[in-house]
Amino acid sequence: xxxxxxxxxxxxxxxxxxxxxxxxxxxxxxxxxxxxxxxxxxxxxxxxxxxxxxxxxxxxxxxxxxxxxxxxxxxxxxxxxxxxxxxxxxxxxxxxxxxxxx
Numbered sequence: 001x002x003x004x005x006x007x008x009x010x011x012x013x014x015x016x017x018x019x020x021x022x023x024x025x026x027x028x029x030x031x032x033x034x035x036x037x038x039x040x041x042x043x044x045x046x047x048x049x050x051x052x053x054x055x056x057x058x059x060x061x062x063x064x065x066x067x068x069x070x071x072x073x074x075x076x077x078x079x080x081x082x083x084x085x086x087x088x089x090x091x092x093x094x095x096x097x098x099x100x101x102x
Contacts, residue, residue: 003090004075007067014064014077016093024097032059032079034096035086 006017014026033056034040042053059081066078070087078084088096 002094009064026096028064029059029062031064031077032062032083033057035083036088036092037086039085
């Protein structure tokens with residue numbers, strides 16, 4: 001399993017060195033906009049309908065203020081707007097690297 005070996009905050013980006021030797025850089029605003037939290041994406045009920053979530057897709061000026069590992073599978077970021085509930089599973093986080101230029 002791919003895991004982060006080193007995480008650094010550099011300017012407005014989060015830099016990650018992965019266990020396979022690759023490196024990715026994520027705009028902090030992009031990480032916030034793609035938080036996999038129920039606050040962002042909502043929650044599915046038993047019938048599959050999504051309840052809650054946010055239509056907001058841009059978080060200008062929001063920065064990462066900290067992070068902590070969760071088990072051996074995810075990281076939880078803390079953002080300057082107070083958001084801290086999304087768990088970024090390593091595979092989800094790595095996949096975000098392909099669209100960080102947006």
